[in-house]
Amino acid sequence: MSTENRASLLRIATAGSVDDGKSTLVGRLLHDTKNILVDQLDAIERVSQSRGLDAADLALLTDGLRAEREQGITIDVAYRYFATPARSFILADCPGHVQYTRNTVTGASTADALIVLVDITHGIMEQTRRHLAVGALLGVPHLIVAVNKIDLLPDAEEAFRELSGQLHELADDLGVLDLRIIPVSALRGDNVVEASQDTPWYDGPSLLSWLENLPDSSELTQAERFALPVQCVIRPQAAALSPEFVDYRGYAGQIASGSVAVGDKVAVQPAGRTTTVERIDVAGAPAEYAVAGQSVTLTLADQIDITRGDLIAEPAGAPSGTKSVEAVVCWLDDEKPLREGQRVLLKHTTRVVRGIVGSLDGRLNLENLAAESVESFELNDIGRVTVRVAEPLFTTAYTQSHALGSFLLIDPQSGRTQAAGMVQDDSVNTPGVLGNLRADAGEWAI
Template sequence: MSVDTRGSLLRIATAGSVDDGKSTLVGRLLHDTKNILVDQLEAIERVSQARGLDSADLALLTDGLRAEREQGITIDVAYRYFATPARNFILADCPGHVQYTRNTVTGASTADALIILVDVEHGIVEQTRRHLAVAALLGVPHLIVALNKIDLVPDAEQRFAQLTTDLHELADQFGVLALQTIPISALRGDNVAEKSPNTPWYEGPSLLEWLETLPDSAELTRSEDFAFPVQTVLRPQSAAVDPALVDYRGYAGQIASGTVRVGDTVSVQPAGRRTTVEAIDLAGQPLDGAVAGQSVTLRLSDQIDITRGDLISGVEAGAEPSQSVEAVVCWLDEKPLHEGQRVLLKHTTRVVRGIVGSIDGRLNLDSLSAESVDSFGLNDIGRITVRVADPIFATGYTRSHTLGSFLLIDPQTGRTQAAGMIQDDSVETPGVLGSLKAENGDWRI
């Protein structure tokens, strides 16, 4: 079924190992879609000539930090905006070095599509498996593997076919349901913006053609149950001079999922009260309804004690109070995680104190088997249990990405330590991440 994407916005992230060509691919996309200013291109050409290169190094378009240019690697997530006649794009070029995997998690966490680059000469490496695991963990809707440098291998068709088979087998193990492979040369532009005559054996679309037809995740988010984490309570100080504002009490925040209309019955947690949406305000203007992604103010028909971190949701949202959370996490801190460690858990707009009750298993990315460990190191992926001092109102990540995800924060430094996805054992999730727990060296699924 074709999807009309004209004028819509697609959020893309790139990932891959070092020197797989991510930044060159991003530069090629910007160049071939004519989204580079003349002075930008001239500056890049000057730097490239100073380095003794025969042509412009398009990777310099995204490696904007001085340290990145000097080292020749991507360190920070670089965001670029571009457009074609078909749709608009926001692209996050993520680092490939294993040291900066946490930046890749950040860039991919809000992506509608993730492009993983694989150097066809090197094939599938540890970072490829790690990025596939991250994609599965974050529930990225669309996954594309761009097999780069296809022009450098002698039997390109056979190499592409073999890597495609291997990647689909790996994706099945992680529970990735849909994966597209495309042979490209980011340096020459083969199959990036347009189909290339240099790969006549490839019958699929170019990378840009594929991206232009993908549905974004907005409709999926709006179809979920209504969830509205409260960011702040509004009691205008001008009420003293404007009698109309004397009784104004609004609850401001961003709609995380679903839709809401005036007159809807909603549930307020942790108060456990039901009430009715009396009004919806957006920048001072009344609305009849609002959808996921909009930042609005809700006014309710009943006076309820509500504060930052509380949750206003649909009565069927299914968020239950919990003081023990089982989750799969990606550990992002150089300081290791141990059982009994004290943390802050940030769930939507709510931050609560917690303690790591148990470390239940770590994913071995080489064997895709379980390891029983007593600590996590940087970039480890595994399952833990966290006990919290005050209840959070959560669902499984497969049901709601917003209510099923959280961050762990170091209570002393404020540093983000982990991204976590709450497991829902009542929902069967395919792949080794579905129920991550070590039992006799095997994954319990």
């Protein structure tokens, strides 16, 4: 890996069942990489001693809410920032309780890598299946299973190998293409930052070493076709004072994918017109080109009626409008279930449109990965739906573009976010049960 890649920022998230040791693992990473201030460590040691513990409870570094400290669980997503000589990290420690799965979806949605913890003494739990399914659903580039608490078993090697086989089988069923399994002890630090001498049967890298050498998603996003969802149209008041801005009409937004340069041909949807990029402004200054992740303002050679929610994209392969969206969703609303005929708002990139649920096409049973025909989706259910919308949306399959293939479902009355959705395209070959999620006589159509 090049020095440029290794010095980049990696976004990671942790997930797993309750008491699998997620917060302890995060605390161990921070402690052993010397990213904890002395006064923080002193405070944690005092609290740990008051609880009768012999050593510092590193989980206290991330369980910041009072309810979390009192109950000894993680409720909200805790974000931590740390760095090593190799690269910088943003880490989201996600809760393990099933009722907080929505927070796990939030934390994993922007992650380059998802670390799922599994207690070696308990094996694969329902939450393990759910979190790996969420990782596959969200298209997280790298999934890592940290098999924790290996220090509790006298023969951890045999248990680790058996559990690894089960995890690879589960990953294959879910269509996970990149899975790494690492035996760790978050409590003692085995294979977390440094390779452990107590696991001679494991010859792979430590968790931190693996994370330091993973490519981040920015390269992949910049390699995709150019797409810019328009956030607003800019007509500066300076036009009255400066001749430079008399005819200025800029289209501002964050580049979702790809790159753009002055002189590039672009297509505008829904206008259906092709034009040329005349100028690019980044942070108020002209630029010759810009890449995914940058917020920019483009001016175009032709006068086209463009408004918020429109899409400026590379002409080759630019998405055409659709009023029927087939997608896999994770239902996050604990107040009302999802049913056919339900009215929703669908937020796709910068566009919000009215919609109605046309059909529930199947729910994923996390125990056996079988399809179920259901009349409603309850909290944390994962399944496939069809949503009809009032205005055309310019979507692609989520596997082709995360930015153009993802959306939110919102309650029109309360404004609550109800679901995270990923657009499916049956013409695109997506491996695993989430690739073509439909209930058909009780079996997955894979």
